[in-house]
Amino acid sequence: MKRDSRLSGVLHILLHMADAGEPRTSEQLAKAMRTNPVVVRRLLGGLRDAGLVHSEKGHGGGWTVARNLAAISLADIYRAIGRPALIAMGNRDDAPDCLVEQAVNAALEASFREAEALLLARFERVTLAALADEFHARLAALPTACKDPVHG
Amino acid sequence: MKRDSRLSGVLHILLHMADAGEPRTSEQLAKAMRTNPVVVRRLLGGLRDAGLVHSEKGHGGGWTVARNLAAISLADIYRAIGRPALIAMGNRDDAPDCLVEQAVNAALEASFREAEALLLARFERVTLAALADEFHARLAALPTACKDPVHG
DNA sequence: CCATCACGCACTAATTAAAGTTACATGAAA
DNA sequence: TTTCATGTAACTTTAATTAGTGCGTGATGG
Numbered sequence: 001m002k003r004d005s006r007l008s009g010v011l012h013i014l015l016h017m018a019d020a021g022e023p024r025t026s027e028q029l030a031k032a033m034r035t036n037p038v039v040v041r042r043l044l045g046g047l048r049d050a051g052l053v054h055s056e057k058g059h060g061g062g063w064t065v066a067r068n069l070a071a072i073s074l075a076d077i078y079r080a081i082g083r084p085a086l087i088a089m090g091n092r093d094d095a096p097d098c099l100v101e102q103a104v105n106a107a108l109e110a111s112f113r114e115a116e117a118l119l120l121a122r123f124e125r126v127t128l129a130a131l132a133d134e135f136h137a138r139l140a141a142l143p144t145a146c147k148d149p150v151h152g
Numbered sequence: 153m154k155r156d157s158r159l160s161g162v163l164h165i166l167l168h169m170a171d172a173g174e175p176r177t178s179e180q181l182a183k184a185m186r187t188n189p190v191v192v193r194r195l196l197g198g199l200r201d202a203g204l205v206h207s208e209k210g211h212g213g214g215w216t217v218a219r220n221l222a223a224i225s226l227a228d229i230y231r232a233i234g235r236p237a238l239i240a241m242g243n244r245d246d247a248p249d250c251l252v253e254q255a256v257n258a259a260l261e262a263s264f265r266e267a268e269a270l271l272l273a274r275f276e277r278v279t280l281a282a283l284a285d286e287f288h289a290r291l292a293a294l295p296t297a298c299k300d301p302v303h304g
Numbered sequence: 305c306c307a308t309c310a311c312g313c314a315c316t317a318a319t320t321a322a323a324g325t326t327a328c329a330t331g332a333a334a
Numbered sequence: 335t336t337t338c339a340t341g342t343a344a345c346t347t348t349a350a351t352t353a354g355t356g357c358g359t360g361a362t363g364g
Contacts, residue, residue: 001156002321002350003242011256012244019252025339034246036324041340057340058332086267088240090155092164094186099294100171103287104163111274115238115267122263135255142251153321154351177310188354193311210361213310309362317354324347333338 004084009033010043010077015132017053018069023062043081050080069132074123086119087112156236161185162195162229167284169205170221175214195233202232221284226275238271239264 013029026037026044033040044063047053054066065072078084089112091105165181178189178196185192196215199205206218217224230236241264243257 001237001240002153003237004153004240004322005242005244007241008243008253008256008260011260012250012253015252015256027339032250033244037340038325038342039323041342042323045341055340056332057330057338059334059338061332061339063340085153085155085240088153088156088237089159090157091160092157092185098164098184099290100167100287101160101164103283103290104160104167107278107283107286108160108163111271111278114274115271118270119263119267122266126259126263131255131259134259135252138251138255156351179310189311190313190354191352193313194352197312207311208361209309209311209359211309211363213361215311305364307362307364310360312359313357315355315357317352319352320350322347322349324345326345327343328341329343330341331339334336 001088003088006043006081006084007074007078009035010047010081011074011128011131013040013043014047014053014065014072014077014128015135017063018065018128018132019135023056023060023064025062029063046082047077047080050076052076052080065128069129070127072128074126074128075120077128078120078123086116153240155240158195158233158236159226159230161187162199162233163226163280163283165192165195166199166205166217166224166229166280167287169215170217170280170284171287175208175212175216177214181215198234199229199232202228204228204232217280221281222279224280226278226280227272229280230272230275238268 012033016029016032017024026040029040030037044053044055048055052066052072054064056062056064089108091108092101096102164185168181168184169176178192181192182189196205196207200207204218204224206216208214208216241260243260244253248254248257
């Protein structure tokens with residue numbers, strides 16, 4: 001099954017925005033992501049509704065991060081993009097009246113819910129500031145000659 | 153994204169097989185699963201290669217469980233069906249040369265690997281025998297009047 | 305030894321989720 | 335008032351999975 005890359009994508013966008021310091025347009029962000037401006041708007045729309053980013057129309061407009069990076073956790077972002085499934089497996093929903101199926105599903109569900117809780121707990125504790133720090137550490141580790149690693 | 157139901161499905165099949173005590177054909181199992189015989193064969197093919205089930209052609213042929221139920225763990229089955237992804241999220245593989253993307257991916261990967269390890273550890277400890285017990289407990293909890301809950 | 309049964313495999317069709325595209329409305333700035 | 339940028343909706347394209355069909359192979363039993 002295909003894995004959802006929305007969380008990864010939105011984090012990528014957010015760090016680029018934060019790094020810029022001034023409003024970035026959907027088009028600029030799309031170029032960095034090698035995707036389409038409308039896709040960027042769709043991704044960020046949920047974050048705007050959640051108050052994590054701000055968008056401005058017209059000349060000089062674009063997207064900005066609305067809070068301090070340390071005040072935004074991965075869990076905030078996860079919720080803002082609509083809490084997509086974390087676990088790749090689910091139950092067959094055919095034959096839910098079969099007791100065998102019910103026993104199987106109950107056993108699997110318990111494990112899956114536990115793993116989800118673990119992930120969410122970790123997401124609560126990781127902030128955008130921490131990700132930005134990791135990025136800057138990687139940048140510092142680079143030879144000085146080639147420090148334009150941020151595309152776009 | 154769509155959730156993979158192969159593990160759930162194959163467990164359903166295995167418990168039906170175990171419950172029957174004699175060889176079940178793909179067609180019988182498919183009827184219980186409300187699916188196609190070929191789907192059943194595909195699901196069980198990996199388990200046969202792993203030695204978990206046995207298949208026999210011709211008259212009186214069909215599928216049987218090859219080991220004691222207590223000697224088959226969910227992890228055995230998970231591996232036999234090809235270790236499908238447990239986590240529904242992945243990395244965008246565009247722009248892997250971007251340090252921002254790398255930092256994001258590294259942070260997410262760590263969490264995902266931890267959740268996967270948790271799930272696998274649980275799968276190691278759950279046997280088919282345990283699932284069968286849970287099924288029989290559910291059966292016993294039913295009013296005596298309606299004890300044909302196993303379809304097919 | 306031939307009819308039947310059941311699995312094995314390769315190929316095709318159908319479904320579906322995600323992404324991209326286009327078009328146009330809205331509002332802000334120069 | 336022209337240009338720029340977001341907001342949203344509708345539509346198309348694309349990619350991947352899954353289901354299904356047909357035929358080959360081997361085993362059974364009359």
